[in-house]
Amino acid sequence: MSRSYPPRPPRPVDPTDHVPLATAVAASDLGTTRDTIHSVVRGTFDLDDAPVHHVTHDPDTGLPWPEPSVPEPEFLALAQFLFDAVAEATDGCLVEPDGVCTHGHPSWLRRFGVL
Structure with a gap:
């Protein structure tokens, strides 16, 4: 016997949670963390200060x-x-x-x- 559950409501969208693909790829090449990626998106991190x-x-x-x-x-x-x-x-x-x-x-x- 299978149970059916009501559909989940959609999750609210947080605009700061979205990371552009190019930024994520560039940051992952540097070995940076998700927090660093988000600080780049929010404009609080200077890419010139990123480790080379x-x-x-x-x-x-x-x-x-x-x-x-x-x-x-x-x-x-x-x-x-x-x-x-x-x-x-x-x-x-x-x-x-x-x-x-x-x-x-x-x-x-x-x-x-x-x-």
Whole structure:
């Protein structure tokens, strides 16, 4: 014997509960949480402050890169690396913007997946 239940009333729609697909995909690529996604939608989170995803393996060989031994450079320094055609590696060595130093550390631009 089966029972029939009355249909549920529709759930009230909260406009702040809706997350655009592009925002959700971009945020999920950064590994952010649902709270962060909602703060982006509400305009209380600056995407420039979001953590930058690190590429931890060489895409050509698949081998892992060493952990950075110097702090991440500021955004303006990263932009300057492109214009100067000389970049800082993740250990402080100077390399080409898409290069790897003799110690195996990639440039910050490669580490961030820019190049």
